[in-house]
Amino acid sequence: MNTADARRILETALLCAQEPLSLREMAVLFEGALSYDTLRRLLTELQRAWDNRGLELVCLASGWRFQSRPELRPFLERLHPEKPPKYSRAVLETLAIIAYRQPVTRGDMEEIRGVTINSAIIKQLEDRGWIEVIGYRETVGRPALFATTRTFLDDLGLAALDALPPLEAVSAPVDALAALTLQAPSPSPTGPHADEGAAPVPPNMPNEGLQRPAESET
Known part of the structure; x- marks a missing residue:
């Protein structure tokens, strides 16, 4: 599998995931063929590829996920005008x-x-x-x-x-x-x-x- 295909698989999995994905979970996508270091490198490349877009790829405590950029959240909140807790x-x-x-x-x-x-x-x-x-x-x-x-x-x-x-x-x-x-x-x-x-x-x-x-x- 080439790098471009691996990045596309990671990107798709992260965009479709309901929760953050850990490196362990992402390694399952490739049946363990990619090391954690390789996965981190691919994730860094994905972060750069999304630099000027509305979503950003971030690393959190429980894993990686795509999320809306902070400066765009006020606009997205208009879709959910309910009073927050x-x-x-x-x-x-x-x-x-x-x-x-x-x-x-x-x-x-x-x-x-x-x-x-x-x-x-x-x-x-x-x-x-x-x-x-x-x-x-x-x-x-x-x-x-x-x-x-x-x-x-x-x-x-x-x-x-x-x-x-x-x-x-x-x-x-x-x-x-x-x-x-x-x-x-x-x-x-x-x-x-x-x-x-x-x-x-x-x-x-x-x-x-x-x-x-x-x-x-x-």
């Missing part, structure tokens, strides 16, 4: 703490925020697929340790946690997170209902996209 500041503060301090227990979060965290906030973030329990602290009561998921990074269009704004560059973690959230697509048209006055999350764009860094084969 919103999240209260309390939800964003809790998510920011987990994103920047993970893994953390609920007690850690409450100590940082200085208030008791409503169980509904944790459930809302879990239902959204942004956080998960990754273990338990070996102390009295063995409290659950929370961390962000791949979905968290995918929804913000990030490949790894180190792509988050550094804390020294922002006034507060929640402000950095809110700014990212406002730019990020929501992967589904539905979501948790919001508190009044919360920051909105824009609706999902076709073929678009806070969790731990991506696997090395992504």
